[in-house]
Amino acid sequence: MKENKYDNNSFFEQYGKMMRSQIGLEGAGEWHVLQKMLPDFTGKTVLDLGCGFGWHCRYAIEHGAKSVVGIDLSERMLEKAREINSIEGITYIRKALEDVDYPTEQFDIVLSSLTFHYIESFDEMAHNIYQWLKPEGQFVFSVEHPVFTAEGTQDWTYGTHGEKQHWPVDNYFIEGKRSTTFLGESVIKYHRTITSYLNALLKSGFKIKEVVEAEPSEEMLKQFPEMKDELRRPMMLLISVEK
Amino acid sequence: MKENKYDNNSFFEQYGKMMRSQIGLEGAGEWHVLQKMLPDFTGKTVLDLGCGFGWHCRYAIEHGAKSVVGIDLSERMLEKAREINSIEGITYIRKALEDVDYPTEQFDIVLSSLTFHYIESFDEMAHNIYQWLKPEGQFVFSVEHPVFTAEGTQDWTYGTHGEKQHWPVDNYFIEGKRSTTFLGESVIKYHRTITSYLNALLKSGFKIKEVVEAEPSEEMLKQFPEMKDELRRPMMLLISVEK
Numbered sequence: 042m043k044e045n046k047y048d049n050n051s052f053f054e055q056y057g058k059m060m061r062s063q064i065g066l067e068g069a070g071e072w073h074v075l076q077k078m079l080p081d082f083t084g085k086t087v088l089d090l091g092c093g094f095g096w097h098c099r100y101a102i103e104h105g106a107k108s109v110v111g112i113d114l115s116e117r118m119l120e121k122a123r124e125i126n127s128i129e130g131i132t133y134i135r136k137a138l139e140d141v142d143y144p145t146e147q148f149d150i151v152l153s154s155l156t157f158h159y160i161e162s163f164d165e166m167a168h169n170i171y172q173w174l175k176p177e178g179q180f181v182f183s184v185e186h187p188v189f190t191a192e193g194t195q196d197w198t199y200g201t202h203g204e205k206q207h208w209p210v211d212n213y214f215i216e217g218k219r220s221t222t223f224l225g226e227s228v229i230k231y232h233r234t235i236t237s238y239l240n241a242l243l244k245s246g247f248k249i250k251e252v253v254e255a256e257p258s259e260e261m262l263k264q265f266p267e268m269k270d271e272l273r274r275p276m277m278l279l280i281s282v283e284k
Numbered sequence: 285m286k287e288n289k290y291d292n293n294s295f296f297e298q299y300g301k302m303m304r305s306q307i308g309l310e311g312a313g314e315w316h317v318l319q320k321m322l323p324d325f326t327g328k329t330v331l332d333l334g335c336g337f338g339w340h341c342r343y344a345i346e347h348g349a350k351s352v353v354g355i356d357l358s359e360r361m362l363e364k365a366r367e368i369n370s371i372e373g374i375t376y377i378r379k380a381l382e383d384v385d386y387p388t389e390q391f392d393i394v395l396s397s398l399t400f401h402y403i404e405s406f407d408e409m410a411h412n413i414y415q416w417l418k419p420e421g422q423f424v425f426s427v428e429h430p431v432f433t434a435e436g437t438q439d440w441t442y443g444t445h446g447e448k449q450h451w452p453v454d455n456y457f458i459e460g461k462r463s464t465t466f467l468g469e470s471v472i473k474y475h476r477t478i479t480s481y482l483n484a485l486l487k488s489g490f491k492i493k494e495v496v497e498a499e500p501s502e503e504m505l506k507q508f509p510e511m512k513d514e515l516r517r518p519m520m521l522l523i524s525v526e527k
Contacts, residue, residue: 188431188453191517198441198452209441209450210431214499214515234518235478239495249492252482256457272457274434275477 044159044229047093047115055224057121065096070268071183071255071277075154078251078281080179082106085149088173090138090166090182091156095122095131101152102130110148112136138166146175153182155277158190158230161217164241171245171284178284180247186254186275190232193219197270208274238280247282255279287402287472290336290358298467300364308339313511314426314498314520318397321494321524323422325349328392331416333381333409333425334399338365338374344395345373353391355379381409386416393417396425398520401433401473404460407484414488414527421527423490429497429518433475436462440513451517481523490525498522 046052060068066076083105089098092111101109111133113119119133138160151170157163170180189195191213197205216233242249254275257268289295303311309319326348332341335354344352354376356362362376381403394413400406413423432438434456440448459476485492497518500511 188456192450198450207435207441207452207454208456210453210517211450212515213431213451213517214497234497236495236497239492243492243494249482249486251486252479254457254477254479272455274453274456 045114046223046226046228047113048117049226052224052226053115053117055226059224061096062094065094066100069154070257070261070271071279073258073261074253074255075181075183075279078181078253078279079152080150080181082150086147087150087152088112088143088148090141090151090153090170091159092122092133093118093154095119095126095133097152097154098122098131098133099126099128101150102128106130106150108132110134112138112141114138141169143173145172146178147173149175149178151178151180151182155183155185157182158185158232161231163233163238164244167241167245167247171247174284176284179281180242180284181279181281183255183277183279184238185230186278187213187232187234187238188274189276190219190230193221193232195219195221195223205270205273235278238278242280242282247284249280249282251279251281253279288357289466289469289471290356291360292469295467295469296358296360298469302467304339305337308337309343312397313500313504313514314522316501316504317496317498318424318426318522321424321496321522322395323393323424325393329390330393330395331355331386331391333384333394333396333413334402335365335376336361336397338362338369338376340395340397341365341374341376342369342371344393345371349373349393351375353377355381355384357381384412388415389418389421390416391418392421394421394423394425398426398428400425401428401475404474406476406481407487410484410488410490414490417527419527422524423485423527424522424524426498426520426522427481428473429521430456430475430477430481431517432519433462433473436464436475438462438464438466448513448516478521481521485523485525490527492523492525494522494524496522 066072082101087101087106087109089111098109098111109131192209192211198209200206219230255277257271309315325344330344330349330352332354341352341354352374435452435454441452443449462473498520500514
C-alpha cells in the first residue's frame with residue numbers, strides 16, 4: 042500500500058465514477074454480505090484500515106460507535122472523506138498501513154475493506170491487529186479473492202467471438218506481486234493463498250467466526266442481469282475473526 | 285458416495301496402479317501436509333470415513349490408536365484393505381457414508397481422505413460427525429479443492445501446441461453435481477465452495493484449527509520436476525477442526 046495510485050488524477054477520477062464511490066456502501070456488490078458480518082458497534086472504538094471515502098467509518102458512527110479512526114494513504118481520498126463523510130467521532134489520518142502503530146488493546150473493532158491485497162505482509166498486519174484489539178475484539182475484512190488475483194491479468198479468458206469462456210487460474214502458490222490494470226492504470230497488488238490468509242489469522246491467535254466468498258444477492262441478479270457472471274468465479278473473500 | 289465406481293473392474297484396476305494405492309501414504313502427494321495436521325492417536329478411538337485400502341487406519345493403529353473403524357462403500361476396496369492392512373484394532377465396515385449412524389460421543393478422532401466430494405450434503409455430514417465426536421474431539425479431512433472441482437472437466441486449458449495455459453474456473457457458485465472423468469471412467473462428484481465447507485463446520489459448532497491448500501514438498505518438486513504444475517492451481521484442501 043506504499044504505492045498510492047489513488048492520488049493519480051485520472052485514476053482518482055475513474056475511481057470516483059464507480060458505484061461504490063458515488064452512492065457509498067449500497068453501491069458495493071459485496072456490501073449485503075459484509076453488512077451481515079459486522080459486529081454491534083454500540084459504544085465501541087473502531088479502526089478502519091484503508092478507509093477510502095470514509096463510508097464504513099460513517100456507518101460505524103451511525104450505528105452507535107463511540108469513535109472511529111479511518112486510515113488511508115491517499116490524500117485525495119481523505120480529502121473527499123472529510124468532505125462527504127465528516128461526522129463527529131471520526132478522525133481521518135493519512136498513513137501507510139505498514140506504518141500504523143498503536144499500543145496494545147486500543148480498539149474493540151478493526152475493519153478493512155479491499156485493502157490488504159495492496160500490502161506485502163499480511164502476517165505482520167494480522168499480528169499487529171491482534172495486539173491492537175482488546176480481548177474479544179472483532180476483526181472483519183474483505184480482500185480480493187485469491188482465485189481473482191492468482192493469474193494476474195484479472196480478466197476472463199475470451200473465445201473467438203469475444204464471449205467469456207472461463208476465469209483463468211495460474212501461479213496460485215506463487216505468492217507476491219501482481220501487476221494488473223485497474224481503472225485504466227497499472228497497479229501493483231499482492232496475491233496470497235487462502236491458506237496464507239487463514240493461517241496468518243490463526244497463528245496470530247484469532248478464532249475464525251465466518252469466511253464468505255461473496256456472491257451477488259438475488260435482488261442484484263434481477264436488477265443487473267450481467268451480474269450472473271459473478272456466479273462463475275469468486276471475486277471477494279470476506280473474513281470475520283475474534284480475539 | 286452411493287455411486288460406487290470402485291467396484292467396477294477397469295476402474296479398480298486403474299486405481300490400484302496409482303502411487304497412493306501401490307505404496308500407500310507416502311505415494312499420496314498431499315500426505316506430507318496431512319500427516320502434520322493429524323492429532324496424537326495414543327489411546328484414541330478413530331473413525332475413518334471412506335477408508336479405501338485402509339492406509340490411514342493402519343497408520344492410526346501404528347501410532348497408538350486403541351481402535352479404528354474404517355468405512356467404505358466399495359466391497360473390493362475393503363477386500364484389499366483386509367488383505368494388506370489388516371491389523372488388530374481395525375474393523376472394516378461396508379456402508380455408504382450417508383447411512384453411517386452412531387450414538388453421540390463415540391470417537392476421539394474422525395478422519396476422511398478425498399471422500400466428501402462424492403457426497404451430496406456436507407452440512408449433514410459435518411453435523412453428524414460433530415455429534416459422534418467426544419468433547420474436544422478432532423476431525424481432520426481432505427477434499428478436492430473447489431478451484432479443482434468448479435468447472436467440471438478437471439483438466440487444464442491447453443494451447444495450440446498442447447501446452448498447459450492455465451486452469452479454468454467456472455460456475456464456482458453453482459454447487460452440486462459434476463460429471464467428470466477419473467481413471468478413464470465417468471464419475472459423479474459434488475462441487476461446493478470453500479464458504480460452504482467452512483461454514484458447515486462452523487455452524488455445526490466446530491472450531492477451525494488449520495486450513496491448508498496442499499502444495500508439493502520441495503523434495504517432491506526435485507524428484508518429479510513435472511510436479512511444478514501443481515504450484516499453478518490448488519488441487520486439494522485439507523481442514524482440521526476441533527469439537
